Amino acid sequence: MYIQALVFAFAALPSASAAPKRNEPYNHVAVFSVDGLHASDIDKYIALRPNSSIAALLKTGYQYSGAYTSAPSDSFPGTVAQFTGATPRTTGVWYDDIWNRDIFAPGSDSDSTEDLDYNSSQLFSGGINPANLPKIVKNGQCVLQYPHDRLQVNTVFEVIKAKGKQTAYVDKHPAYDLVRGPSGTGLSTGCFPEIASIPGNNVPAVIAYDQLHVNAFLDYLDATVPEHSEGTLTAVPALFGGNFQSVNVAQKTYGYQNATNFPFTAPILEAIDFVDASLGAVVNKLKSKGLYNDTLIIVASKHGNAPINPALFGEVDPAQITNATGVAVEWQTSDDIALVFLNKSSTTATAVANLDADRTAGKILNSMSLMAGIKGFGSPINNPFVPDIIVQPDHGIIYTTSKKKVEEHGGLSADDRNVACFVSSPRIRKAKNFTQRVFTTQIAPLIVEALGIDSGELEGVRAEGTDILPGFD
Ligand SMILES: *[C@@H]1O[C@H](CO)[C@@H](O)[C@H](O)[C@H]1NC(C)=O
Ligand SMILES: *[C@@H]1O[C@H](CO)[C@@H](O)[C@H](O)[C@H]1NC(C)=O
Ligand SMILES: *[C@@H]1O[C@H](CO)[C@@H](O)[C@H](O)[C@H]1NC(C)=O
Ligand SMILES: *[C@@H]1O[C@H](CO)[C@@H](O)[C@H](O)[C@H]1NC(C)=O
Ligand SMILES: *[C@@H]1O[C@H](CO)[C@@H](O)[C@H](O)[C@H]1NC(C)=O
Numbered sequence: 001m002y003i004q005a006l007v008f009a010f011a012a013l014p015s016a017s018a019a020p021k022r023n024e025p026y027n028h029v030a031v032f033s034v035d036g037l038h039a040s041d042i043d044k045y046i047a048l049r050p051n052s053s054i055a056a057l058l059k060t061g062y063q064y065s066g067a068y069t070s071a072p073s074d075s076f077p078g079t080v081a082q083f084t085g086a087t088p089r090t091t092g093v094w095y096d097d098i099w100n101r102d103i104f105a106p107g108s109d110s111d112s113t114e115d116l117d118y119n120s121s122q123l124f125s126g127g128i129n130p131a132n133l134p135k136i137v138k139n140g141q142c143v144l145q146y147p148h149d150r151l152q153v154n155t156v157f158e159v160i161k162a163k164g165k166q167t168a169y170v171d172k173h174p175a176y177d178l179v180r181g182p183s184g185t186g187l188s189t190g191c192f193p194e195i196a197s198i199p200g201n202n203v204p205a206v207i208a209y210d211q212l213h214v215n216a217f218l219d220y221l222d223a224t225v226p227e228h229s230e231g232t233l234t235a236v237p238a239l240f241g242g243n244f245q246s247v248n249v250a251q252k253t254y255g256y257q258n259a260t261n262f263p264f265t266a267p268i269l270e271a272i273d274f275v276d277a278s279l280g281a282v283v284n285k286l287k288s289k290g291l292y293n294d295t296l297i298i299v300a301s302k303h304g305n306a307p308i309n310p311a312l313f314g315e316v317d318p319a320q321i322t323n324a325t326g327v328a329v330e331w332q333t334s335d336d337i338a339l340v341f342l343n344k345s346s347t348t349a350t351a352v353a354n355l356d357a358d359r360t361a362g363k364i365l366n367s368m369s370l371m372a373g374i375k376g377f378g379s380p381i382n383n384p385f386v387p388d389i390i391v392q393p394d395h396g397i398i399y400t401t402s403k404k405k406v407e408e409h410g411g412l413s414a415d416d417r418n419v420a421c422f423v424s425s426p427r428i429r430k431a432k433n434f435t436q437r438v439f440t441t442q443i444a445p446l447i448v449e450a451l452g453i454d455s456g457e458l459e460g461v462r463a464e465g466t467d468i469l470p471g472f473d
Contacts, residue, residue: 025452026425028295030217030282031082031241031443034275035075036248036409037301037420038308039065044264045272053280057297057424062471063433067421069303069440071376072337072390074410076112076178078302078440079171083155083179085444086460089378092152092385095410096175099331099341100150101384104135104142109331110385112147112175114196123193123212124228127174147178148186150385153459155179156447157186160239163453168233170216170226170242189231191216195245201253201404203267206246207274213242214278221285236291238451243302244278246271248409251305255406258310296450297424300440305407306336306415312396313406316363321391321399324358325351334399335410338391345371345380348388355391366392423469434470442469 042063046055070077070087076096077088088094097111111134114120118129128146136145143149157167158181166188169179172195180186191213198209216226220240223233250271256262264272279299286292307313318334327350328343342351348371355367368390370380380386393399395415398408409416421440445455445468455461455468467473 026294026296026450027238028236028291029239029241029298029447029450030286030295031239031298031300031447032279033079033082033241033243033300033302034247034272034420035243035245035302036251036305037272037275038304038415039067039418039420040308041264041272042420042422044261045276048264048269049273049276052276053283054276054299057279057283057299058422059431060426060428061422061424061431062428062469063431064421064423064438064469065433065435066437067300067419067440068417068437069301069419071412071417072339072410073303073412073416074335075172075302079176079179080151080155081439081441082300082302082443083157083447084151084153084460085441085455085458085466086153086464087376087441089376089383089386090153090460090463092383093150093178094385094387095333095339098333098339098385099387100134100136101341102136103145104137107330108134110134110145110150112150112173112178114173114175114194116147116175117173117194117196120194120196123197125194127192127230128177146184147175148180148182148184151178151182153463154183154457155181155186156239156444156458157181158183159448159453159457160451161186161188163451165238165451166233166235168216168220168237168240170213172243172245187231188237189225189229189233191226191229191242193228201249203246203250203253203271206249207271210244210246210274210278213244214281216242217278217282218285221282221289221291236289239447241298244275246274248305251407252405255310255313256308262308262310293426295425296446298422298443298446299424300421300443301419302440303409304416304419305409306411306413307396307407308415309396310406314363314394314397315401316393316397316399317401318399320358320362321355321364324355324362325389326354327351333387333410336393336398336408336413336416337411338393338399339387340389340391341380342388345388351389355389362391363394363397364391365394368392423471432471436470438469439466441466446472
């Protein structure tokens, strides 16, 4: 299907051509993830704040109320989906911290969290300490595995930079080095203040942290490299963006009200108001620089958080699941999902049968063996990064011993995956809500095609036949 995308609207035409101007590529794409923001939150917010920046962006925008992020819905595969156009079976990135059977020990976890930092108690401690990286055997050699080395396909940042254009990105850990892509060269400049250095569960502190991201977006519009960033800029980047953390923290800490349609609690509303004002500041600066008409703005969350309905929330000790397999478990990644790597794949059927017998105590909705190569996930037989078993809990259950959370993400539910997603530009004359099911992987072809680049240059788009978002096809 991607072939269709190659011959569509944004194809750059010679300037002498009489072709319609509306098909001209944009000079800039700005892409923002409001981590945690659900599709339903957009409608709730507009109802409360009809004069907000988000409402204004939607007046010349396409909303995708049926947009789904990756499965699993961890931040890492969620980010990778938007920037490669592919899902974990193709990208190799299932989770930020997860087992890889090929890592030298052999068998260890690929940990792309704050654990890679020189000192995760500091906002800027100098980035990734190579001493904290796992080692992988590559072409018979034992080499360090940077987060970007985990990717099996290229990213939009690499494709755009290879065209001589500039790219800039901001996210919550130095491990977001990931977006540079397998070449390691996709970013002109990257800014990665460490979120783990911020006191947990403190929404105002996380808003102050997010302001550093906003400062970076505004710096990019002056072609300036923000403080504590890596790399250089000589012009306003063709692609820039990053994430917001505060909505995510407010959801996990306070959640929604237990009332009809689950209204925002005050901290969630405070965080969305901050994000809205920040998007407004970016739009105002684009306008003052004369760049607004030349910039496609994409707002899409890497992930949601579950459950929205607080009455469904519950916790189960992850060890309950490990123990219930009844076989030797090598590794388990646990959130509102459990991804289980067994010591011997031959014990998978036994483990799944045992988990099925433990549905009540483990609050298990479904245990899937990936030995069968369930469509969309790949198989642990051929892929060192594919778990043997996915355990999906009942909706609202989190596999954790933490007592600080009322929501989490990573899982497969609609609350985890049905994320906020919209695209805005003054060139979009007729606002529209596309309600059909779409995927955030469809953002990647849009990013490159909007800049006049063939989306067939994205390996993940080719591998999965990813279509561009509707409205642009
Ligand atoms: C890490 O940084 C914190 C905060 O600056 C400091 O208190 C701590 O001593 C540092 N740890 C190491 C191992 O340097
Ligand atoms: C915005 O850009 C489009 C496409 O290049 C062009 O046709 C239109 O005239 C521009 N509008 C303004 C207000 O500059
Ligand atoms: C939510 O409201 C329902 C109905 O009023 C009540 O039964 C339930 O205990 C409440 N749950 C929470 C978590 O407040
Ligand atoms: C899991 O098994 C271990 C070892 O037998 C035991 O110590 C632990 O209490 C069990 N945990 C749960 C939650 O069942
Ligand atoms: C896993 O299997 C290996 C060899 O097959 C063995 O050495 C190791 O002890 C096993 N680990 C567990 C936890 O059973």
